[in-house]
Amino acid sequence: MxxxxxxxxxxxxxxxxxxxxxxxxxxxxxxxxxxPLVSILGMIFLWHARPDAENMARHSEATFWFVLPSLPMFLLIPLMLRQGLPFWLALAVGCTVTVGLYLLMVQFGPRLGIRL
Incomplete structure (x- = not known):
């Protein structure tokens, strides 16, 4: 605890x-x-809990693939803010787009040979 x-x-x-x-x-x-502080700390904690090289390799690789769908949000939010949209709306739209891209990654990633 x-x-x-x-x-x-x-x-x-x-x-x-x-x-x-x-x-x-x-x-x-x-x-x-x-x-990638959170990712690094997560890997350290995961390794401490389960020191398994293959498990860590899969975790690290999946982290890479899940970072990609989050990147457009960091361009979309400033674009919307500069167009005059309120912060909370821009944030909500950016997060919604990111969730949609995550769902697409989960759906199509394995079909493309990506191990998640």
Whole structure:
């Protein structure tokens, strides 16, 4: 149980740090947010729980394929904001598009030989 609490606190601290950095240096906050810190920590925790090379390889490969459908959101949201859409609407549309792209990846990825 303490392990789960520690992981949650670490994740929260990372998000808080990005938000604080972003108040003064938005580009630096974007750089920190773009780092695969969550993926790396997830791999470390997964390896600690189950040190299996094949399992880790599959996890890492699937993470790569699931990052791709999330990328358009980071271009779509600024485009909508610059067109005058409210932030919450732009965020909702960006997230909805991302969920749709995830569903497409899950549906068609394996058909294309992608192991998820």
């Amino acid at each position: 303490w392990s789960v609490i520690a992981k949650a606190l670490l994740a929260g601290a990372m998000i808080a740090a990005i938000a604080e950095i972003g108040k003064r240096l938005p580009t630096m906050a974007a750089l920190v947010a773009s780092l």
